[in-house]
């Protein structure tokens with residue numbers, strides 16, 4: 166078949182089952198977007214208003230489904246606009262294929278429009294290196310069928326991640342005789358199993374544990390291992406605690422769920438995990454945020470707690486904590502093998518009658534009590550925590566929620582329980598603002614019939630709110646909850662706690678009076694159904710009205726600004742402060758002295 170380079174890519178995407186490519190065209194990608202037209206019944210081009218959003222949209226789709234989309238851009242600024250999107254996907258191990266137009270191979274270094282050429286020819290490529298799992302640069306059309314199946318192999322095998330494919334304009338246009346290979350023989354099937362001797366050792370530890378805790382990370386969800394995780398937890402009577410990306414790996418109304426671990430997480434998880442005798446960590450990399458900056462005794466106490474670390478990426482083993490037993494394997498295969506081996510060691514725990522179960526329930530109950538102060542508050546304006554409670558009450562169990570950085574992200578984490586994997590989508594590791602809005606579009610494209618709610622702070626929302634145009638144009642029935650507190654209040658909280666004064670965090674006029682755009686009017690202007698509320702009992706009726714429209718909608722909630730009303734601080738976070746703040750400095754140094762890194 167005679168195909169242009171761009172057509173090879175279009176046909177390869179179709180063969181790989183990719184239904185959407187999101188992006189903004191430009192001269193650098195004209196051949197590509199034109200080639201997409203020929204296959205538009207199978208691969209639909211989706212327009213966005215900023216390239217960061219194209220990547221977040223694809224990322225949201227992957228997190229909701231486990232299947233990747235493509236994003237495309239022109240050369241130069243369009244491609245550079247994707248960096249935050251790629252960083253977000255890379256840090257959280259999410260797969261996205263980014264296709265960028267590039268300088269003609271024969272013009273490299275000659276200062277083509279939008280080329281970065283002064284340190285190296287066509288140097289746009291190097292901007293992406295720290296934020297991609299792998300980069301491919303096409304130099305001939307003939308190389309493209311190979312590059313495409315390598316790109317899918319890289320994106321989806323082992324630990325997933327975003328892949329960047331750089332496409333010189335002449336390579337996109339070059340026409341050759343080409344065959345597109347079947348991808349199923351080019352990507353791995355099956356799951357990598359752990360070493361059976363090590364599984365037995367781990368099983369013995371688990372079987373003998375008095376206070377076992379399982380830490381569920383994003384790897385559990387990526388490996389579709391939630392059922393296996395719950396089965397092992399139930400067999401052992403182990404408490405399950407979750408990282409940002411692990412939220413959803415156990416139904417949060419399960420009695421063994423002990424909530425989120427770390428900073429702005431839960432006291433119950435920190436209390437249980439820091440006192441565990443055996444800890445099984447699955448698909449988690451122990452970042453400072455989930456490990457309370459490695460301060461002994463806060464989230465973890467390793468050692469003496471014995472750590473069994475199961476991860477597909479060997480580089481994570483031993484990185485932040487020493488592992489008693491290291492299992493390098495797919496999370497699902499590892500959990501299946503562990504449960505089989507534990508069965509050989511002992512009978513299932515009658516866990517509901519154990520003292521340890523009572524301890525878990527007591528820790529959970531005392532955490533609920535602390536949480537309830539904000540979550541059950543009747544004050545107007547509503548607290549963010551109360552908004553989450555009301556929203557949860559009105560949505561389906563399998564509704565998908567997206568969030569970006571800010572108090573809202575933590576309010577969702579603490580006060581919006583989820584019950585299924587892939588229903589909680591957040592820019593956790595890179596903690597990017599601007600994620601909520603486009604990620605919700607991706608999730609909605611993945612599940613047109615499901616409720617998809619983007620919960621954004623006013624700051625988060627304003628980084629990508631232009632994508633309301635996309636929701637309106639494609640009539641995607643996403644609901645945006647914008648929690649408006651006229652500021653970057655999470656940052657204000659941090660500045661207040663550490664420095665006792667604040668700057669560039671309140672949205673205000675020169676005279677100090679508060680500023681806020683009217684998000685409700687803005688949403689109407691974009692063509693969304695829009696409402697503005699402020700009392701907690703207005704949330705449920707407003708959400709019902711919005712969902713009944715079956716179209717894109719926004720609810721602006723004017724929320725409480727008072728610090729400490731959205732979330733509860735937990736754990737410890739290493740935040741260096743200068744010596745001119747003696748009390749804070751002393752607290753920081755005391756905490757730091759108890760950190761274990763090595």
Ligand SMILES: Cc1ncc(C[n+]2csc(CCOP(=O)(O)OP(=O)(O)O)c2C)c(N)n1
Pocket residue numbers: 570571572573596597598599621622623624625626648650652653654655656
């Ligand atoms: C792209 C990006 N810029 C800056 C930050 C630092 N940051 C984290 S949260 C936050 C404020 C978020 O404000 P908003 O969305 O209004 O949420 P709030 O905390 O006010 O509820 C900022 C500036 C970030 N995480 N990402």
Ligand SMILES: [Mg+2]
Pocket residue numbers: 622623624648649650651652653654
């Ligand atoms: Mg805000």
